[in-house]
Every structure is written in structure tokens, then in C-alpha cells.
Amino acid sequence: MYQRITTWLVIAFMGMSLLCLPACNRNSINIQKLNLTDLDGNKVSLADFKGKRVVLNFWASWCGQCIMDKKWMDKAQKELEGEEVVFLAISEEELPVIKRFKEKRKYDFTYLKIHQNIKTFGIFYIPHTFVLDKEGEIEFSHDGVLQWHQPQYLSLLRGDG
Numbered sequence: 001m002y003q004r005i006t007t008w009l010v011i012a013f014m015g016m017s018l019l020c021l022p023a024c025n026r027n028s029i030n031i032q033k034l035n036l037t038d039l040d041g042n043k044v045s046l047a048d049f050k051g052k053r054v055v056l057n058f059w060a061s062w063c064g065q066c067i068m069d070k071k072w073m074d075k076a077q078k079e080l081e082g083e084e085v086v087f088l089a090i091s092e093e094e095l096p097v098i099k100r101f102k103e104k105r106k107y108d109f110t111y112l113k114i115h116q117n118i119k120t121f122g123i124f125y126i127p128h129t130f131v132l133d134k135e136g137e138i139e140f141s142h143d144g145v146l147q148w149h150q151p152q153y154l155s156l157l158r159g160d161g
Helices: 002-024 064-079 095-105 151-158
Strands: 053-058 085-091 110-114 128-132 138-143
Parallel strands (some): 085 110
């Protein structure tokens, strides 16, 4: 009896895993379908940033690694000032929480709220960052913290490498 239950659980788990594979393939994600608003509740489309490189950073105010990532990203943004690179900080949290974070931390990112579960875009870990090319296509995807202000990442953000 125990072996039969175990077998069915393994089969069920494998079946569910296969169903999730398309969502986990970040190359097949249509990132343009993000449902975003700014901190005033106005709709924002990634098409608004066409012709610029876009850094999409998914984060949460309670996430220690996200806060560390923001520190390095802020340095990178200052380094790239005047270049065609836009930094979008995207959170699932409620607008008042995002606004409080912005006021407290004083980073000069464009803060946005996403009105979808980020897992539907293959994001299961935060911070998660996508870098989009000037056509809005995903060029780079990373889970976790990076020292964005380091030369190799500045080059990536510029589209040099």
C-alpha cells in the first residue's frame, strides 16, 4: 500500500513539474504583458521605454538581499547617468508599502507595482533582474544579488558585451 501511494505521488509530482516547465523557461516569457502601474496608479507599458535598455528588478521591501541589490544597482544607475538605460523597480507589494520604501531609501529608480503574480513570469526568487535590449527583448536574466556597478555588469547594462 505504502509503495503504491509513493508511486502515485512521484507520478503526480513529475506531471506537475512538466506542466510548470513552460513557465520556468524565461526565454519564452512575454515580458511585454506585464500589468504595471506607477506609484500614482497610472498604467505603465514597457513599450513606453522602447529604444532604451531597460533593467527590470523584481524585489520586495522585506527582502534583505533585495535591499543589498538596490545598493549596487543605485551605484550602477549613477555611473550610467545620461545613457539610454532605465531602471524599473517592480514589486507585488501594495502601493503604500512601495512608497514608504522609496521615501526611506531615496534611490532614484522608477518604482512600479505589478498586478500579477510574478511566478507567472517564471520568477520564483527575488531579487530577480531582467535586462531588456532596445527592442524590449530579454537579453539577460538573473536570480539574486549582483554588484551591478562593477565593470563587467556596467558593460552588460550598456549592451557592450
